[in-house]
Structure formats: structure tokens, C-alpha cells
Amino acid sequence: MMGSKAAIFATAVLAVLFSAPALAQKSSPPAPAPVSLPPSPAPAPAPHYVDLAELLSVAGPFHTFLNYLEKTNVIETFQGQANNTKVGITIFVPKDSAFAALKKSTFSNLTSDQLKTLLLYHAFPNFYSLAEFRNLSSLNPVNTFAGSPYTLNLTDDMGSIYVQSMWSRPKIASSVYATKPVAIYALNKVLLPMQLFSKDPPLAPAPAPAPESGASDAPSPAAGKAGGLNGGKDDSTSTAYKAGAVSVATSLLLAAAGCLMLLW
Ligand SMILES: *[C@@H]1O[C@H](CO)[C@@H](O)[C@H](O)[C@H]1NC(C)=O
Numbered sequence: 001m002m003g004s005k006a007a008i009f010a011t012a013v014l015a016v017l018f019s020a021p022a023l024a025q026k027s028s029p030p031a032p033a034p035v036s037l038p039p040s041p042a043p044a045p046a047p048h049y050v051d052l053a054e055l056l057s058v059a060g061p062f063h064t065f066l067n068y069l070e071k072t073n074v075i076e077t078f079q080g081q082a083n084n085t086k087v088g089i090t091i092f093v094p095k096d097s098a099f100a101a102l103k104k105s106t107f108s109n110l111t112s113d114q115l116k117t118l119l120l121y122h123a124f125p126n127f128y129s130l131a132e133f134r135n136l137s138s139l140n141p142v143n144t145f146a147g148s149p150y151t152l153n154l155t156d157d158m159g160s161i162y163v164q165s166m167w168s169r170p171k172i173a174s175s176v177y178a179t180k181p182v183a184i185y186a187l188n189k190v191l192l193p194m195q196l197f198s199k200d201p202p203l204a205p206a207p208a209p210a211p212e213s214g215a216s217d218a219p220s221p222a223a224g225k226a227g228g229l230n231g232g233k234d235d236s237t238s239t240a241y242k243a244g245a246v247s248v249a250t251s252l253l254l255a256a257a258g259c260l261m262l263l264w
């Protein structure tokens with residue numbers, strides 16, 4: 001008697017045990033099982049936060065610009081604006097080669113306030129998509145982050161957007177990142193406002209002694225075209241963005257693995 005009861009009980013227990021995985025399998029797909037996986041690096045922490053320093057350090061090369069931003073702490077100003085998700089920020093980032101093309105004294109002669117101004121001159125305290133620049137060009141001159149006398153003119157030339165400062169007129173070479181609230185566009189030249197470089201334009205065509213590459217940066221239409229040729233094929237689309245996608249994929253994989261292990 002006892003023996004057969006025990007046998008029945010054991011059979012029942014076994015049946016439950018064996019059917020449990022089946023049940024779990026049936027019910028688990030819709031259920032977000034990985035609740036019990038604590039440190040999985042968040043698929044969605046703060047959707048709008050973009051770490052500018054990190055982005056600029058992996059895209060580019062924009063090391064020169066990033067170094068100046070960090071040295072002057074302007075990176076904090078930019079990041080604060082980027083964090084302000086209502087209006088956002090647009091930053092024009094000259095490539096390392098653009099800085100290399102300038103006279104060495106161009107920056108060493110600036111006071112630290114002037115250097116800050118020059119960096120702020122490379123941004124608008126608003127997010128602008130490329131499409132919005134077309135409209136913006138009717139408002140020329142446009143105030144930069146550096147404040148009222150420091151303006152830029154934007155022109156749309158057959159679909160290419162040119163950014164005009166006093167001594168350079170680079171074309172937007174590529175869009176590094178353009179998701180509200182942060183827009184970052186790469187330039188092949190540094191923007192040089194008249195207010196900082198009125199007396200000694202750092203890129204004035206050299207009379208002859210030193211036929212440096214600086215000559216090609218004169219603000220002539222030809223210079224604009226040269227910049228365009230350089231920039232045309234340039235496709236340095238956000239490496240950071242891709243890295244982000246990879247890490248999301250990785251965490252999805254981890255989550256999936258977690259599910260499987262739970263089922264097991
Ligand atoms: C921007 O936001 C991030 C994430 O919320 C925060 O860690 C950082 O300190 C903020 N930076 C500034 C300059 O506001």
C-alpha cells in the first residue's frame with residue numbers, strides 16, 4: 001500500500017519535473033526573463049545622452065580639436081548644451097589635417113579667452129540637421145555659440161553646405177553624428193573669424209618664400225572647390241555610433257544567453 005502510494009507520488013513529482021521545462025519554454029518567450037540578470041549593461045540608460053568627448057575621440061581623427069576643447073574646458077560648455085535636450089547643439093569639427101595646415105603661431109599667439117572664443121565659434125547653441133541649414137542660410141549671418149559679433153554664413157551650393165568665416169570657407173565634409181539633440185559635422189578647414197585674425201590672417205597666400213599648403217585656404221571660390229574635392233568622398237560616419245550598435249547587439253546576445261541558461 002505505502003509502496004504504491006510512494007510510487008504514484010514519485011511518478012507525479014517526476015511528471016511535474018519533466019513538464020516544467022516544457023511549461024517554461026511555452027510561457028517564457030513573451031516574458032522578459034532576464035529580470036534576474038542584474039548588471040547587463042543597459043539597453044536604454046538615458047536615450048538622449050551623447051558623450052561628446054567619447055564621440056570625438058573615436059570618430060575623426062579630431063584629436064587636435066578635442067585637445068583644445070579639453071584644455072580650455074569648452075568641452076564642458078558643449079556637453080552642458082548637449083545635455084540640454086530641448087535645443088541641443090551643432091558643432092563643426094575641423095579634422096587634424098585642418099589644424100596641421102595652419103601656421104604654428106596661429107594658436108600660440110591667442111590668449112586663453114581668444115582660444116575659447118575660437119572654439120565656441122565652431123558651434124551653434126542649437127541642433128540643426130543638414131536640411132535645416134538650407135533654411136538657415138536665408139538668415140545669414142548666423143550667430144555662433146561665441147556670441148553676437150562672431151557669426152558664420154551658410155550657403156547651399158547645389159546641395160553642398162559651405163560654412164563661411166572670414167578666412168576660410170570649408171564645405172561640410174561629412175556628418176559625424178546628427179541625431180537630435182547633437183549634430184557634429186566634419187570640416188577640412190578651421191573657421192577663422194575676422195575679430196581674432198584681422199591683422200594677420202593666418203592663411204593669407206604666402207608671397208612666395210614658403211609655398212605652404214596654407215595658400216590653398218584663401219577664401220576664394222577656388223579654395224572652396226578644393227575643399228569640396230577633398231571632402232567629397234569623405235565618409236567618416238560615426239564610428240562611435242557603430243560601436244554603440246555593437247554594444248547593444250552584445251547586450252542583446254547576453255540577454256538571450258541569459259534566457260537560455262534560465263530555461264536550462
Ligand atoms: C551631462 O549629462 C551626463 C549624464 O546625465 C552627466 O554625467 C554629465 O555630468 C552632464 N554634463 C554636463 C556638463 O552637464
Ligand SMILES: *[C@@H]1O[C@H](CO)[C@@H](O)[C@H](O)[C@H]1NC(C)=O
Pocket residue numbers: 103105106109200202
Ligand atoms: C605671433 O606673435 C609673434 C611675436 O609676437 C609675431 O611675430 C607673429 O607675427 C604672431 N603671429 C600671428 C599669426 O599673429
Ligand SMILES: *[C@@H]1O[C@H](CO)[C@@H](O)[C@H](O)[C@H]1NC(C)=O
Pocket residue numbers: 131132135
Ligand atoms: C524650410 O522652410 C520651409 C518654408 O518656410 C518649410 O516648409 C520647411 O519645413 C523648412 N524645412 C526645415 C527642414 O526646417
Ligand SMILES: *[C@@H]1O[C@H](CO)[C@@H](O)[C@H](O)[C@H]1NC(C)=O
Pocket residue numbers: 140141152153164165166
Ligand atoms: C555674411 O553675409 C553677410 C550678409 O550677406 C555679409 O555682410 C557678411 O560680410 C558675410 N560674412 C562673411 C564672413 O562672409
